[in-house]
Amino acid sequence: MRGLRTARVTALVASAAVALVLSGCGGAKVGDTGAASSAAPAASGSGGGGGAECGTFNIAINNWVGYEANAAVVGYVAERDLKCKVVKKDLKEEVAWQGFESGEVDVVLENWGHPDLVKKYIDEKQVAVDAGLTGNKGVIGWYVPPWMAAKYPDITDWKNLNKYADLFKTTESGGKGQVLDGDRAFVTNDEALVKNLNLNYKVVYSGSETALITAFRQAEKQKKPLLGYFYEPQWFLSEVKLVKVNLPPYTDGCDADPAKVACDYPPYELNKIASKKFMDSGSPAAKLVKNFTWTNDDQNLVAKYITVDKLSAADAGKKWVEENPDKVKAWLAG
Amino acid sequence: MSTATTPTARDGGDGAAGSGTPEPVEVGVVVRGRRRLTTAAQVAVVLVVWIVAWAALRGTHTLPLAPSDLTSLHHSLNDARDWVDDNRNSSPIFLYVFNEIRVVLNALSQMFMNLVAVPPEGAQFPRLGWLGVVALFTFVATWLGNLRVGLLTLVGLVFLGLQGLWVPSMETLAVTAAAVLVALAIGIPLGVLAGFNNRFDRLITPLLDFMQTMPPFVYLAPLALFFGIGLASAVITTLVFAAPPVIRLTAHGIRSVNKATVEASQSLGATPGQTLRGVLLPMSRRTIVLGINQTIMAALAMVTIAALIDGPGLGKNVIKALSTVDVGTAFNAGLALVVLAIVLDRTTTAMALRSEGGSHTQRHRSPLARRVEQWRRPLLGVGAAITLVAVWLSRTYVAYAEFPFTAGGTWDLGRHVRRGADSVTTWVQDTFPVLSEGLMTWVTRGIIDPLQALLETSPWWLTSIAILALAWILGRWRATVPAVICLGLMVWTGLWQDSMITLASTLVATLLVMLLGVGVGVWMGRSDRADAVIRPVLDAAQVLPPFVYMVPVVALFAPGRFSAIVAAVVYAAPVAIKICADGIRTVSATTVEAAVAAGSTTSQVVRKVQLPMATPAVTLATNQGLIFVLSMVVMGGLVGGGALGNDVVGGFTQRELFGKGLAAGLAIVLLGIMLDRVTQAASRRVGRPGR
Secondary structure, three states, X not given: OHHHHHHHHHHHHHHHHHHHHHHHHOOOEHHHHHHHHHHHHHHHHHOOOOOOOOOEEXXXXXXXXXXXXXXXXXXXXXXXXXXXXXXEEEEOHHHHHHHHHHOOOOEEEEEOOOHHHHHHHHHHOOOEEEEEEEEEEEEEEEEEOHHHHHHOHHHHEHHHHHHHHHHHEOOOOOOOEEEEEOOOOOOOOHHHHHHHOOOOEEEEEOOOHHHHHHHHHHHHHOOOOOEEEEEEOOHHHHOOOOEEEEOOOOOOOOOOOXXXXXXXXXXXXXXXXXXXXXXXXXXXHHHHHHHOOOOHHHXXXXXXXXXXXXXXXXXXXXXXXHHOHHHHHHHHOO | OOHHHOOOOOOOOHHHHOOOOOOOOOOOHHHXXXXXXXXXXXXXXXXXXXXXXXXXXXXXXXXXXXXXXXXXXXXXXXXXXXXXXXXXXXXXXXXXXXXXXXXXXXXHHHHHHHHHOOOOOOOOOOOOOHHHHHHHHHHHHHHHOOHHHHHHHHHHHHHHHHOOOHHHHHHHHHHHHHHHHHHHHHHHHHHHXXXXXXXXXXXXXXXXXXXXXXXXXXXXXXXXXXXXXXXHHHHXXXXXXXXXXXXXXXXXXXXXXXXXXXXXXXHOOOOHHHHHXXXXXXXXXXXXXXXXXXXXXXXXXXXXXXXXXXXXXXXXXXXXXXXXXOHHHHHHXXXXXXXXXXXXXXXXXXXXHHHHOOHHHHHHOXXXXXXXXXXXXXXXXXXXXXXXXXXXHHHHEHHHHOOOOOOOOXXXXXXXXXXXXXXXXXXXXXHOHHHHHHHHHHHHHHHHHHHHHHHHHOOHHHHHHHHHHHHHXXXXXXXXXXXXXXXXXXXXXXXXXXXXXXXXXXXHHHHHHHHHHHHHHHXXXXXXXXXXXXHHHHHHHHHOOHHHHHHHHHHHHOOOHHHHHHHHHHHHHHHXXXXXXXXXXXXXXXXXXXXXXXXXXXXXXXXXXXXXXXXXXXXXXXXXXXXHHHOOHHHHHOOOOOHHHHHHHHHHHOHHHHHHHHHHHHHHHHHHHHHHHHHHHHHHHHHOOOO
């Protein structure tokens, strides 16, 4: 019985295989298309626009969408116009910086400060260099969901935060109001701020960006109070327009002593970091990295292509580059 | 520690086999009942004394450490890291050892990658196209396993393609293959050695415990420093976690071969080598294959972690999807991992069964089975021919080289999976928050907070004395000595208070795991239908990367300790449930029938007969539940669990916190070893009741 059934299954499989062979014969052969597509790299060898050859261009990808937007356009331009072989490597920030020294990473395309890494790899080891600003302005601060700003208009002034502390109590905040932070990688003075501004609050770590975004999304949807650390540019703000709470304004040097900070975060000028070897190599990609600059709106648009329109990062980059030939021309010039 | 020895997936009664569970002892329930009462009374006395002392001394000697403060140990660990960083280009150990290892591993994994996933240099497609891969795997599964797993393999692999995830799935397969191959090459010889030599076994056991409980986040960045960014680091990350199971199970297999058989072989004049090859290895083959199975499952569990240092494959899809909080896409990739895991698990299990029913048992088979066996050879021949044709096709025609997937087409199953997952998550997140928040608040305030207060704000010496007293009551010396060592080292890590907070959450999570374990386990153990329905769900829950369900968990329960506990329970409960179910099943049918004949009701049978007789299994389930819960501490840190989990995440993401993260990783290992030794010693005593 079982033998017979097995035989029947095998016969079925065999006939399916025959069908596959027959239907496949009409199709393209591996060699055929291979010739067509291998023509492109061959051409790039001889062409390349007269400058030095680009070769392999290693871009570190840190895991947030804004960063991916930068990498998508720079990567696409490098591939299309400079004929580079672009290799993207998904890495956490610190591991990416390690890669400058070993030559495994050429560039980090959006850097949020990281004074410890700057000190180690730019000042001490001198294996990395600052490759200029990206043009994106980073804002860090405390935010509430829009429904709260509408219902409690004066909540956006830090002086009123103690009045509302009860609203923000959770099981994790030990009887005080909760300030929800992200993970420990984020630049944060929040514990010092709470202490120095005499706020009746406790900083609670949500542990990850994903948890932080999810918490804000639920807070708006369920109309639940939430006060938390957030930042711009960030794709999530185009979904839920969080409202910033005004802390005492930033003045130069007011954050010099981390333990005594009692002012808002400074505006961040996001920059690019590149391996020194790469910048000195004369690769056309190095020039592209140096020239690359755009606005928060540009980045948000590409981020929207990725998150809302669900394009792959590569397709989103391609789309933006094709829509903005003038900006791209400026990056390639000079 | 027997973390690895529990089958990740369907595998019936073997759950207990690997972990040295005592045989269920059918002795007087009365004797045991009286004894347990006295043990319970002793435990109660210790707890009452502890609570009274806590009320008086609370808040003193708690050894606190603020989130950004470091101890001198943490500083010196940082210094050690910097030293490595500074010397890796000049030190001979780097130039001649690590770099060589790196080159070999890169070449090996690149070979597998080129075979199935990425085109070799200058080529357009991998050496084997999708049709070739599908045919080859189906054939091998049928040949070494049986027709059923062959068909499962066929369907599973095609499903991966229809999800739109053929290439990342193959990348995952390639890296897993490289890691597993190396794990076996190292692990089986070490396991044989450990099986022969008790001293070596004792030496290596803590090391294996360490490898399995140390959170990978701790060693990820240093590994990238040692072995560079790329395949080699991904393989080694996987190896650290995946090698221990095969070592443990090989040793166990060798050790449990009947002594008399070995002696007989020796008395016939066999050399040790002959005894090993002719007697020991063949007789322990089934256990070793089970070890291989466990190693494969562990390797797949590391896929998402390795993605953080550019490890290729499905892990990247999961991590990328999370940066846009795209649950559907993350679930689709997670599901592909589950499919891969189930295919590989069932295939290796079928291989184990076949290797057990090897040639020497053929004589005893029924005529029907013999006829199947007769048919097998010609069928396999036909299969081999079809496979060769398929391989040739996949190397010749584009349609068979590249999986013909069109996004948005009729056959785009990935789209349906994504949409389904999205709408289920949205519905859950919108419907249950009121309920879930009530539950969260109730459990947090009612159970977690009081327990945590006791552990966190007791003086460290008071907590230590209390834990040691409990260890003594439950397991005498076997439990107390490891507990002394672990508690001492925990103080040394400088993270005592964080360890106690984590311990509190761990205990609550384990309690929930055991409630589920016993409840669902009894149900499954008594009903085959329930077992058939629930078991695949348990398999999936174990293999699905926790990153996939972290968004709904946070949405329902808000970031915090309870979310961390829920994530841990989802991951750990399946193990406990399976072990409990197996325990209930092994209670002899005659005993149950006798009880029923004597007029016992169902609930009486469960409470008075089945559960007491399954006590060893329940204790083992507790042990495994604890260990699995602990392995989720870092994951818990990502959803607001705080304490040690948060310290580890901080060490991974901030340079100056590296030393503290490493110390926190050590503290997790210490908690794990302590809880494991205490529960194991306790289970030993439960297994041999008062004689």
